[in-house]
Amino acid sequence: MKNNRPPRQDSNTDVRAKKHLGQHFLTDENIARKIADTLDYSGYEKTLEIGPGMGVLTKYLLEKDTEVHVIEIDSESVEYLESHYLHLRGRIHEKDFLKHDLGSIFREEQFAVIGNFPYNISTQIVFKVLQMRDQIPEFSGMFQKEVAKRICEKEGSKAYGILSVLVQAFYEAEYLFTVPPTVFNPPPKVDSGVLRLKRKENYSLPCNEKLFFTVVKTSFNQRRKTLRNSLKSLNLPDNLREDTIFGSRPEQLGFQQFIELTQKIEPYAVSNK
Template sequence: MKKKYGKNRPGKGQHFKNEDSQGEVRAKKHLGQHFLKDENVAEKIAETLTYQGYDYVLEIGPGMGVLTKYLLKKDIDVHVIEIDTESVIYLNEHYPPLHGKIHEKDFLKYDISEVFGKDQFAIIGNFPYNISSQIVFKMLELRDFIPEFSGMFQMEVAKRICEKEGSKTYGILSVLVQAFYEAEYLFTVPPTVFNPPPKVDSGVLRLTRKEDFSLPCNEKLFFRVVKTAFQQRRKTLRNSLKIFDLPEDIKEDSIFGLRPEQLSVARFIELTQKIEPHAV
């Protein structure tokens, strides 16, 4: 897991060698970088994608390419996006097949259609903890083009994304992701496989887009309802959704007496359908 995004450019840091490389990239504290050093884990992550139904894979934050080398063995066109200039130099020097396919950009700000147009592509990576949720939200915006998504998060975040209703950790990401994707928590990764080791366990998940991923309701309103409901998760929906200024007779429906973590994705869709005729 490599936390690679930040406002600053590379500065002082520690040096860590990739196990089978002849070069090195500095692990920069201000970017929160943790380099995956276990080849078996890297290969296992590369195997989480099916490589079916698309021609491209985009790896976010490849660092020194410990995962990239296994992606390049697949019959797929691999691109990487990396904000760390030193890592970009390293990748260009050590992975000739990536020439022309290394994008020194911030994934959160970059219009990825400049690379893939309207073609389908998968996303994979050892995602930086500090922006992992933002990466998932960006992926959801691009869901029409991303049939598969897999990678490593802080374990708690990975489990939250895959959680079902009724759990205290079930939240905005759980509902929004599972509305469009099947979510699977695959395996846990200990801190010892990183250099330097993080203070928490990591978790790897896989998201597979549903065959029919259109919703039978206004999708923008669905996002708004889910986010608004969980902003005051301890309140019943009758109270947390006051911003919608709904008629009193609508709020008498029993669903408004529930708290957001009690609603499945299907029931959030039902809730959105009830609100839609009255939403401003």
């Protein structure tokens, strides 16, 4: 059942953006509506918005057929939301998204994640979503454009990296649109980009997933070197490192090839434990 739209906000009680929290409040209603429309709202009943601020995106989420929860670390924003968004009563969580156990909110339920993410923690947000991928079928939101592009980038590009591989192994990643600095208060110094992640139907990898993360991260830690050199710390036998795949650089491998690489390494990683 759709919620009623909350009353219009009083501009005289605006929350002050705080630099140490990386806050840039979105002021464009059309863009807020477009972001809210990026999710399908199917296959789950609840949606979590990270860092709602004064609720410019929240108001459009409340029009969707989903139970909206918001998580906000800024007490001033929380106070504002509690007084302006009565429909959210009991679903405003004054917590740090990165540190809070989301299981206490959603238990084992499926839920989507959305937001206008602070630039300074946006990649950490993605890593936490990956950790909780069993519960998060959809994810969308606004990042620094460079970061959003990197997440969606394919192999062969200089921008392609750890986040690109790890995200694309479990989710279909799509860059949606660019947002200029002028629609924020205060305006950031760079463009922003909105992306959408949809979890794959079969997102269980045919390899040791913990080792997969290790192989990807270790490979890109020295991205200019071939895998033969960048993976030396894994203490692999010389005969394995002669395999042709080890002559590649990490940005040349798609996520499927990283899965194959992990499968080759796995017997030796297990025996070295």
